[in-house]
Amino acid sequence: MSSVEVSGLDMHEVLAEPGAWTTVYTDGPQGEPPGAVESRMRSLKDRLRDAGVPDDDADAVLAALPDDTGLPAPSARWLLVRAGDIVADEGFSSARRGLERITHGSFPDIVPLVRHRGAQRRILVVETGRDGAELSLERLGRAEPEHTEQVEGDQQPITKVNPGGWSQARFQRSVEEVWQHTQSDVADAVDRIVRERQPDHVFVTGDAQARGLLLENIEGGTLDLVVEVDADTRADGADDQSLRDAIDETVSIAHDDAISAVRDRAAEQDARNGASGLADVVGALQQAQVQTLLLDERMADDEDTLLALSATPWVALTAADAFDAGPGTPVPAVEALVRAAVLTDAEVLFVEDEPDDGEPRSDRGPQPPRAVLRWPAASITGDAPAQENDDTTGSTS
Structure with a gap:
């Protein structure tokens, strides 16, 4: 099936129906100061006019582009306009792929959209620990996750100690049982999201022992998608560079394959x-x-x-x-x-x-x-x- 999805829009209907479509594929936020944004919009207005874009479509584009969509810099925007109405406004958390495109014609230009969508693989990031986990379902290249979920473990002691005496072994077993139960709950959530949302990859990071217990509990079909990242991104002061590197490498290899x-x-x-x-x-x-x-x-x-x-x-x-x-x-x-x-x-x-x-x-x-x-x-x-x-x-x- 084609992977082209635009929220609230039937792309089959849009592409099958000839009309008067304006398509603009241009830069999104570039991290420049407000004065530079205004200058860029003035220049874009000239290019819209030169491309034969009707005034009402051009006005709609120029009004929409400066909006803060939460995209990082650099980024790109793809807008589809008809009769002065913005039909679609898609932002991408990556630089523009290829030349700027401004067209007005019977059919929309969708190649920039498809190229970006091809890089926007759906992934599930699981940051797990002994006290629970954070799950984030993401589309690469989009500013916000599609779904987030938190799994909380039992509110019992989760850290092994050395109390001494005859109760030590029983206490240690109790703590391990809490860890095991917590990761079983995390595994259930991960398996459910994989079945319902079908991510391309599942990245597991966090506490090393918690990761091991989680991987023992998830289903085989989910395990085939797992990339384990040897980093505890939940620890205080930790960054996610190892996770991001693993995502970039995995997605690049999968695309080449x-x-x-x-x-x-x-x-x-x-x-x-x-x-x-x-x-x-x-x-x-x-x-x-x-x-x-x-x-x-x-x-x-x-x-x-x-x-x-x-x-x-x-x-x-x-x-x-x-x-x-x-x-x-x-x-x-x-x-x-x-x-x-x-x-x-x-x-x-x-x-x-x-x-x-x-x-x-x-x-x-x-x-x-x-x-x-x-x-x-x-x-x-x-x-x-x-x-x-x-x-x-x-x-x-």
Whole structure:
């Protein structure tokens, strides 16, 4: 399924309905003084006018952008406007990805939204201790967590002491039982959130002994998602740098693994499971055959266009293959591909080209689009998919 979500907005409906849409993708708070913000808004007003944005849409954008959304600096904003009303206003806790985009046309520009959403994995952070735990369900790149929860342990002694005498062993066992019961409660909460909200990763940090007890109690399916961070972020004076480093590394590796899996899957069975190149990918999208679409982010800088159609099959190379969906609207090729993918519930992944700090960006061109298909590629050309032999059914005459 496509991961594009905008609160209170049906993206299928927005993308399927031609209209007069203004899309603005620009910088959010940059940590500059108020005077610099005002100067930036004046400059943006000129760019809105130059892009042909209607005055009422431009006024709505300029009124919304200076609002304090709680985003750190640097950040980015994506706004969708129609008839002077802000339909969507999404903020991202990371710098803008690519060039500023200001458009006014029949369909929204959603590539910046999809690129940021692809990096906004849902994670569960569990900071546990002998007295309980704090749980935070987060979307990376968003300012506020989606859900927080606190699990409090039993209000009995939670620290081992040496009282001496015959009662020492019994006292120590009692303390250990309190710890065990507390982490069992934490595990129940973690398992429930994983079942209901399906995070991509679960990061466990906090007291070392409490972490060990927690990992003994959580379910196997949850354990597969766990990344244990050897740091007690609940301790007085502790910072969360180790946790943040672990999150960044884990998410980066997972993204690279997902891209490798798409490439491997698309190449299976002599590439019958995949489509490569603009024409083949468009053909697969027209049949809602794409399961995962893989795009090079450099396509966002390309000047190639495709036709965005107002009905199925949603995208076409030329008017000749638009079927009965009308003449179509020329839009940047990457926008047309992503729009068709979202409308057919395909997942979209971007290969991001991010050079190391201080390194120049290479001048290579974009790699061709690639897709993993829901059924074999032979059916794009009308051939019936090959039937697998089933030795259990026997033959009929």
